Amino acid sequence: MSEPVRRRGRPARTESGDTRTRILEAAREEFAARGYEKASVRGIAKAAGVDSALVHHYFGTKEQVFAASIETAFAPALQAPAVLEEGPLDDIGERLTRFVFGIWENPATRTPLLAIVRSAVNNEAAAAVFRRLIAAQLLGRIARRLDIPDEEAELRVTLAAAQLVGTAVLRYVIKVEPLASADPETVIARIAPVVQGHLTGHARTAGNS
CATH class of the missing domain: 1.10.357.10 (Tetracycline Repressor, domain 2)
Known part of the structure; x- marks a missing residue:
């Protein structure tokens, strides 16, 4: 029996929550270690083990990623x-x-x-x-x-x-x-x-x- 094919587009609901959490955790670590200027969406994505496009999909710009990570940490x-x-x-x-x-x-x-x-x-x-x-x-x-x-x-x-x-x-x-x-x-x-x-x-x- 073949495995079901995952459709492209937005991740499944359970995966979505886990992915968002990983991105936020990676963002906090990147901003803490490198500061806002040197931190990048690409670096955050790499640390979270996802594609940069997924970071933009969930949070938008780097400023919006920063705001989301602040709200969580703060x-x-x-x-x-x-x-x-x-x-x-x-x-x-x-x-x-x-x-x-x-x-x-x-x-x-x-x-x-x-x-x-x-x-x-x-x-x-x-x-x-x-x-x-x-x-x-x-x-x-x-x-x-x-x-x-x-x-x-x-x-x-x-x-x-x-x-x-x-x-x-x-x-x-x-x-x-x-x-x-x-x-x-x-x-x-x-x-x-x-x-x-x-x-x-x-x-x-x-x-x-």
């Missing part, structure tokens, strides 16, 4: 309803800071985050993807909770994010001492009040002390 940072959407606002600065640094301190999530940040710093296309994800998934949740005009809320959460991302870059990417080797609890204790101030504190006006 999922823990984008799924924090208990931290961002529950509890009082008067301690959201500490809860958010502790959550973010918890992700950076975990080796399993630190590696993909390093790849993401390094790519975003060096490439505008990667930075644009990073900004879209941060704005839509993380910052938007906090902004919606602040009982202030939208424009001011967006500025406040962006400043809070700048504080957290800037500190993380100095500590984990550039590794500036003594910040790089400081105890995480010490860093959190210093940063959390600043983040809280950005989110809920009263803004100073010129001439006020």
